[in-house]
Amino acid sequence: MARFRSRGRLSFRAEARQTINTRQYETGLRRVLGRMSDDVARAVDRTRIDVQNEARRRAPVKTGRLRSSIVSRAERSGRSVGYLVGTNVVYARAIEYGLDEFDIFPKNKKALYWPGARHPVAKVHHPGIEAQPYLRPAIEMTEIFFRANLSQIRGR
Known part of the structure; x- marks a missing residue:
């Protein structure tokens, strides 16, 4: 779910949050290795990087700005370990979810004009943008990445 808010130095315009309930994994792994808290946290951190x-x-590339702006950070709260993946690019939400068609009207003048236009116009119709999801499909792969990372820990 994308949200708008500001947190410290990272201000995400589009973000996806995932929390993994690690209790069932940790219980089984604790029996095998005995030191699971660190290992599970390490698996979640590797999963965060994989999702990022x-x-x-998956991010569409025109200039590469959106792709290079995608970052992640780990979040811990008690026994829950999670992460946040997002971007601070203003148009990120429009790319992820798309935009319906709309009209653009002048704010301070009677007409719109730009270099290359044949003449001033009263409005411009924008056809909208088709959604190109990149964050949601990546987040949906969390369980696949997490299981793979846990199996690497088990195999040590």
């Missing part, structure tokens, strides 16, 4: 990279891979 997947979002970057």
